[in-house]
Amino acid sequence: MKGLFRENIGEALVGLLVVLLAVWFVMFAWDRTGGGTKAGATRVTAIFPSASGVSPGTDVRVSGLKVGSVKGLSLDPQSYQVKVDIALDPSVKLPSDSSAQVTSEGLLGSTFVAFTPGGSPTPLKTGDTITDTQGSMDLMALIGQFINKPSTQAPAGGSTTPAPAKP
Template sequence: MNSNLVETLIGAVVLAVALFFLAFAYTAAGVGSGLGGYELQARFNRADGLVIGGDVRLSGIKIGTITRQSLDPQTYAAIVAFTVDERYQLPEDTAVKIASEGLLGGNYLSVEPGGSDRMLKPGEEIRYTQGSVNLMDLIGQAIFSATGGGNDAKAGEGAAPQNELSPLPK
């Protein structure tokens, strides 16, 4: 009987510690921070690296959260929906770009407010956007341009330029 009581008390302590860590992780992650606000959306040609729950930042300060991502079936553009804290009213000519936290970090939405007197209303779309940049493509372009691009005199007269797509041989 005595060992059952000890085991029950140890189990209760373990549960209390687990609940404490769960509450700590919930508040530290900003999930319950109350950054509700109003929803806006933006279209991008590329939305690489964005995740639902990711940050929306203005001047490096988090003002919102990415809530949804979808693909427009007609234009194949990435549509990203996000919330902005209602304390921050954004002008209609605001620009949004996908920025990187660093070489190994994730991406976030960077908001650059415009100068218009008219403010965006909930549900509106931001017109000025800049999609993500593929780092591997940039490195490839830098290497390609540093080596002369393969368009030198040795390529031959009728050879297709190296930077254009040519059909595969049959």
């Protein structure tokens, strides 16, 4: 066995380097995609009437910058609203009267939770609940309403005045 290792030391070192590089890449990707929660994260709950498009791992943003991620969702059995568990970066101190809304980057963009900071001098702390929320809008229903809206314009090529009655 020792002889085999001595003959293939170069290949063993290259293999070890590849394994270490793969481990580093997985850790880097996990951190950059929000897979892990930062130590000391502020854990809050937001209650939404609708959370379509939100799932664990969804970004939480303030002014377009990612400041946290969604950790879980559950249905409140009394109000039938969605409880969204959120982990916020501990370096971001949002006021306790901040509001949250489910929004998207556009018609084909991804969904995220957007926080709007309030004016309270006290910051959010772990265990707080945000009730000033706005749920997601059903974009397909809005597009359908726009397309199917009855027209109040005259038909093309026609006159808007009625023809005179014949005696």
